[in-house]
Amino acid sequence: MxxxxxxxxxxxxxxxxxxxxxxxxxxxxxxxxxxxxHYEPVIGIMGKSGAGKSSLCNTLFSPPPASVDAVRGCTRRVNRYHVRRGSHTLYIADFPGIAETPELDRQYRWLYRAWSSKLDLIVWGLKADERAWKDDLRCYRELLNAGAEPERFLFVLTQADKMEPCREWDNSNHQPSANQSENLAIKTELAMTLFAAVHPVIAVSATENYNLERWAEALIQALPLNSCSAVSRHLNTGLRTExxxxxxxxxxxxxxxxxxxxxxxxxxxxxxxxxxxxxxxxxxxxxxxxxxxxxx
CATH class of the missing domain: 1.20.1390 (PWI domain)
Structure with a gap:
């Protein structure tokens, strides 16, 4: 029917x-x-270049909406993709990654500011093994100063499988070792503190399918009430948990x-x-x- x-x-x-x-x-x-x-939500994907934003986006929604390049940043402008299921449509605004060059950063931060008020939620990817998030912090604070609301941001630690000691990753069970888990917990707490995050920060790995169900639950909880049902419709079937x-x-x-x-x-x-x-x-x-x- x-x-x-x-x-x-x-x-x-x-x-x-x-x-x-x-x-x-x-x-x-x-x-x-x-x-x-029939509301059509728009989710923005922001963060540093190479943080795996597009890969995470592709893992969450079907069909995969974003192009991915393993060597250089693919997104040079705001790519607006749509995911359609039946009569329902979700839009993904995939933003260029900051911290490539100072010249590009100036352009990208302007794009972030111009779009921030148009988005139902902003998913901000932070590389789990990144030692310095100063560029992310600077850009985020600029958005807050420009009037963006903190509750519209959902921070996520990406590429959890690369957390040191990365060679200890449990490939059979697709999960971190005890040492990696401890380090991921420390980085998660650090992200919560530095960004004064309103919503839980969760470490995930798109390539290893690690923690994605838990993060999808956090995504739905972070969304405004008028868009959470519509977004849930577009999640991959395995992520539509009870x-x-x-x-x-x-x-x-x-x-x-x-x-x-x-x-x-x-x-x-x-x-x-x-x-x-x-x-x-x-x-x-x-x-x-x-x-x-x-x-x-």
Missing amino acids: SDSTHTGQVSDALKQSLSCLPGGLPDAMVERILRCV RVQNTAREGFVSIAGTIFDEAASVVQTSGKLVRQLQRLRQRFLSLIHVVWHLLF
Whole structure:
């Protein structure tokens, strides 16, 4: 069954559940719900050149949206890719990496500032084995000074398999050794402190498929409520864990609750009608919870 068929059926069911509301309120509420369903998020990928930003992006979403070059930075401008699943579209803004040359950095920092307010979330890749993050810090602080909101940034330690002592990486189980794990924990704590990160910083390896499920869960939790369900739709199937889906579903139910409350606020209420609206709200949100998987 197609997405449009599912959406049509859900739309009819929602209108029926709201049919006791006056005037055009049911139609207006369902229209707002559907606008949220078809919202097209934009995620920015930023950080230092060679940090594995594009590789991480390709591992998260299917089909892989970004080109990758093992020798030189591939991205010289903002590449805007789209990932499409059925009628849903996600945009990835893949930014050029900083710290290649001073001349390019001046251009790139301008791009970062110009785009920062247009993004639902900014994923910032920090190389796990990097000794100095001064360029990342300088660029990040410039964005904050220009008005960017700290909660819109999700920092991630990339290329965890290269953390010293890199020769100890457990190739059979695709995970770090005890020594590497200890060093990754130290670097994670350092990143949290230096960047005053709002969201958890998690160490991952795209090539080794290490910690990606945990990081996908952090990604969905960091997203604004209006985009977490839409983004969850585009994750690779193996990354749509139960926790990812529960977080996205509850976020969407919360939005539906706000839509209901704003619509109900225009209804002239008495004590009896208030109680009826409360029961209707509970039934409406229960229905949203049940049909979420048909919408996303």
